[in-house]
Amino acid sequence: MPFDALDARILRLLLDRPRTSVREYARILGVARGTLQARLERLERDGVIVMAGPRVSPAALGHPVLAFVRIEVARGHLDDVADALAGVPEIVEAFSITGSGGDLLTRVVARDNAHLEGVIQRLGRLPGVVRTRTEIALSERVPHRVLPLVESLTPDQGPEPDSAPEPDPDPPEGAQRDAR
Template sequence: MAVDALDARILRLLLDQPRTSVREYARILGVARGTLQARLDRMERDGVITAAGPRISPVALGHPVLAFVRIEVTQGHLDDVGDALATVPEIIEAYSITGGGDLLTRVVARDNAHLEDIIQRLIQLPGVVRTRTEIALRERVAHRVLPLVEAVGRRAQESRPAPSGRA
């Protein structure tokens, strides 16, 4: 699904002002409310907009330790291990990957001892061969999408045909 310049403007506004009404977004953008709603519906249907809700901080929930745990899995057990990971509440993301390991997880914990308990639980899952853990020290770039949206919007704007020069 191609994102055009108006879509990019809508996405930027959603990121900048997530609690604004559709009517207000339409007013700010200078488009009809129906046009805006149709664009939002299409972008949701096409998977461009994947969530609408608050981002909740694991730190505020008492889990300030963040670690990335690579998991090596016995061949043929990737789906089983993935299903088992979904039962561990401290795993907030998991991806199958290439390179060193088969799965990469993002894990939060109350403290280092709690992290060790989580890792021990992971090691005991059927199909897990070994894990490798890296603890995050400080966030350097927070989760963001706005710079990407802006880059896509610029490319869409630049690729628009120039208006004809009739006199």
């Protein structure tokens, strides 16, 4: 079944109200609980919903420093280095990349700059690593999000349930204002 307007409404609710029950989602959407459950299962099976659970803040766990470390890998060692990265707890994400900036891009968290330096030195000593390049994040400007993407995938379906449209304060020229 292709992604449709109901799927988009379900995802909006999951993203806006992640701690709401399935029963409440069904009530808000005006669909049967069974319908909603079937849609959720399909979205999970299709890989649209990839995980359920809390999003944990490394900063709140005492790791407020965030850096992006690009790693250049010797030819033929990409899988070995990637496997070794999985053993470094301060690496919270790692991606294979293209371009001249390296072969892997990692997101690294640390307690402070000295801790970050130790992690970077550890990465540089991994067999197959040619060099690393680090960029420290100063602040988060756009937090991780997917709701705008979800909303861009389906045409506007009107207001969400439990909300009313706001009146247009500046109607187009030539339009009549309601004088009631």
